[in-house]
Amino acid sequence: STNIRGKQSGGRLGLKVKNVIAVGAGKGGVGKSTVAASLAYGLKQFGAKVGLVDADVYGPSIPHLVGTNEKPMAQEFQGRDGQTLTRIIPVEADGLKVMSMAFFVEPDQAVIWRGPMLHKAITQFLQDTEWGELDYLIIDMPPGTGDVSLTLSQLLELAGAVVVCTPQQVALLDAVKAVQMFRQVKIPVLGIVENMSGEIFGRGGAKARGEELQIPFLGEIPMNAEIREKSDAGQISHLVTEELASTEPLLKVAEAT
Ligand code: ADP
Numbered sequence: 001s002t003n004i005r006g007k008q009s010g011g012r013l014g015l016k017v018k019n020v021i022a023v024g025a026g027k028g029g030v031g032k033s034t035v036a037a038s039l040a041y042g043l044k045q046f047g048a049k050v051g052l053v054d055a056d057v058y059g060p061s062i063p064h065l066v067g068t069n070e071k072p073m074a075q076e077f078q079g080r081d082g083q084t085l086t087r088i089i090p091v092e093a094d095g096l097k098v099m100s101m102a103f104f105v106e107p108d109q110a111v112i113w114r115g116p117m118l119h120k121a122i123t124q125f126l127q128d129t130e131w132g133e134l135d136y137l138i139i140d141m142p143p144g145t146g147d148v149s150l151t152l153s154q155l156l157e158l159a160g161a162v163v164v165c166t167p168q169q170v171a172l173l174d175a176v177k178a179v180q181m182f183r184q185v186k187i188p189v190l191g192i193v194e195n196m197s198g199e200i201f202g203r204g205g206a207k208a209r210g211e212e213l214q215i216p217f218l219g220e221i222p223m224n225a226e227i228r229e230k231s232d233a234g235q236i237s238h239l240v241t242e243e244l245a246s247t248e249p250l251l252k253v254a255e256a257t
Helices: 032-045 062-066 115-127 147-155 169-184 205-213 225-232 236-242 248-256
Strands: 016-025 050-054 073-078 084-089 091-093 096-100 133-140 160-165 189-197 217-222
Touching: 016 032, 016 147, 016 169, 032 050, 032 062, 032 096, 032 133, 032 160, 032 189, 032 225, 032 236, 032 248, 050 062, 062 091, 062 096, 062 236, 115 147, 160 169, 169 189, 169 205, 189 205, 189 248, 205 217, 217 248, 225 236
Parallel strands: 016 133, 016 160, 050 096, 050 133, 160 189, 189 217
Antiparallel strands: 073 084, 091 096
């Protein structure tokens, strides 16, 4: 869609992004980052210009998933009032522009983020990063808490959020909380994706819960060893090329935005 939404288009952040999409989950380990990266590569396959922000401060895994060891570069230039301004150049991985909390912390270093720090980091990712013109900016959210969602909703108008969950009952309860959290900060929920469905966790739970909550069900992604292998090997883009690009969830998100 060429629809430019509200504040985000060249607004006070100076972002030239048509659609900002948050990918969230009620808890960790459900495949949120995998879905966020797949969504990004899938949309890129459709010909869109896409950026991916890893805002999962508690476990930033995007650089690993997309297989990059690079660090973003800083570019300094003279502002209008003579001040030196620094712009961050995102890392490129298989044609995708990427920024991650992981770029700024040592591996294995646990980070305790206080609200104001988190707010500042997210703002820098959006405001001080040279994204150029993008059709989509996908944001991999931290699971659970609402801090980052609140910051995002204050900074810009999101096209919406995709909620990822597994078919287990406990995961579904957490997903409901994630949906409520997005609704609270007025981020529209585009839909729910059931990941890891199949023999082990069952299937169909997310669809039923989505109907109860009046949220579109975007589709299911099976539990699949290849998905884990490709993610571990930093080859998530290969996976998308071969399998995920044409999946239902992706098409529905593209339609919804
Ligand atoms: P989260 O971001 O929710 O913490 P990740 O995307 O990091 O979750 O996924 C957690 C683990 O599960 C990773 O090792 C990933 O490769 C694996 N995984 C995710 N989705 C699937 C799937 N559909 N089939 C098999 N493994 C998966």
